[in-house]
Amino acid sequence: MTRESGAGSRVSEIRPAASGLNLPTSFAIVSRDESWQRGTMVESRLMHGHARQRGNSIEAVDTCDERLAHACDAAAEAVRALVDTLREAQVRMRVRATREDDAESVETTITLRMHDLSIVTTPADAHRDYALLKVLTGVQPAAKLAPLPIVWLNGSAAVLLHEAIGHAREHGAVEISWPLWLTVEAPLALRRETFRDVPLPRMTHLMARQSGAPFAPPRERIDVQLVAGGGYDPVTDIVTINVAVSSVGAFTIQRTRSEIAASLAGAVGEPLRYPGVICSREGQQLYVASDAPVMLMDALP
Numbered sequence: 001m002t003r004e005s006g007a008g009s010r011v012s013e014i015r016p017a018a019s020g021l022n023l024p025t026s027f028a029i030v031s032r033d034e035s036w037q038r039g040t041m042v043e044s045r046l047m048h049g050h051a052r053q054r055g056n057s058i059e060a061v062d063t064c065d066e067r068l069a070h071a072c073d074a075a076a077e078a079v080r081a082l083v084d085t086l087r088e089a090q091v092r093m094r095v096r097a098t099r100e101d102d103a104e105s106v107e108t109t110i111t112l113r114m115h116d117l118s119i120v121t122t123p124a125d126a127h128r129d130y131a132l133l134k135v136l137t138g139v140q141p142a143a144k145l146a147p148l149p150i151v152w153l154n155g156s157a158a159v160l161l162h163e164a165i166g167h168a169r170e171h172g173a174v175e176i177s178w179p180l181w182l183t184v185e186a187p188l189a190l191r192r193e194t195f196r197d198v199p200l201p202r203m204t205h206l207m208a209r210q211s212g213a214p215f216a217p218p219r220e221r222i223d224v225q226l227v228a229g230g231g232y233d234p235v236t237d238i239v240t241i242n243v244a245v246s247s248v249g250a251f252t253i254q255r256t257r258s259e260i261a262a263s264l265a266g267a268v269g270e271p272l273r274y275p276g277v278i279c280s281r282e283g284q285q286l287y288v289a290s291d292a293p294v295m296l297m298d299a300l301p
Helices: 066-083 123-136 157-170 257-263
Strands: 009-013 026-037 040-054 057-061 090-100 103-114 117-121 150-152 182-185 188-191 200-203 205-210 222-233 238-246 251-256 264-281 284-297
Touching (some): 040 066, 066 103, 103 123, 103 264, 117 123, 117 264, 123 264, 157 182, 157 200, 157 205, 157 238, 157 264, 200 264, 200 284, 251 257
Parallel strands (some): 150 222, 205 284
Antiparallel strands (some): 009 057, 026 040, 040 057, 090 103, 103 117, 150 284, 182 205, 238 251
């Protein structure tokens, strides 16, 4: 078991707030990160600190807010009881109790790993996503990879849109045209992982909806069930999606945003919660809740 904390203080340069986003003058955090294997805790890390804006700099000090520490400990204790019911998976629990100016919140995420697959979930959805992960570890490819239309199941299209729309907005990319039947809510706020980090414009969540979209999936197609991760390159405008589980096995998509937008052929139903997305930018990893309907993409050239 380890305990992580800084010592003394650190001063960081403040970057200009993007698009009128407001930078909190005060940010405090207490977080606990624990790893478990077969119900046994193998590592525990405690981090706490306080960052305060002073003119054009941020002063970060390793202090512990007792109120936030109590909230963090209470949430962590509830998850420990849950972990004992998830013994077939490697489990990582992360609890973040934060205060930005006068606004307090507690965020708990759980990463479940079986074999080479992982899902990020919350305490409320942990059992459902644990059952899904057990099913997905047994999925075998039914066909060979070929240039076929793609159906994005289980809300997995949220990851595609997270990269192609959400990350592009974070980087201030030029807007492109998307299908008229598609609306995507991906608001930005200045967020940071720890008290030692400089806040960056980051998504708070992503919610994709369809209205009157066509949906006629062909018999021969690729069904995507789980995505391993992705990325967006603001220099080349290329989106990368690494598919972990599909009817043709694992594969990678690399296309520009315009190519992806032009390939979207339809969608059906209400938005589906995709097992959470841990979003990384400049080394800062933050949870972004993401939802999308089942979506159809034409075969990519």
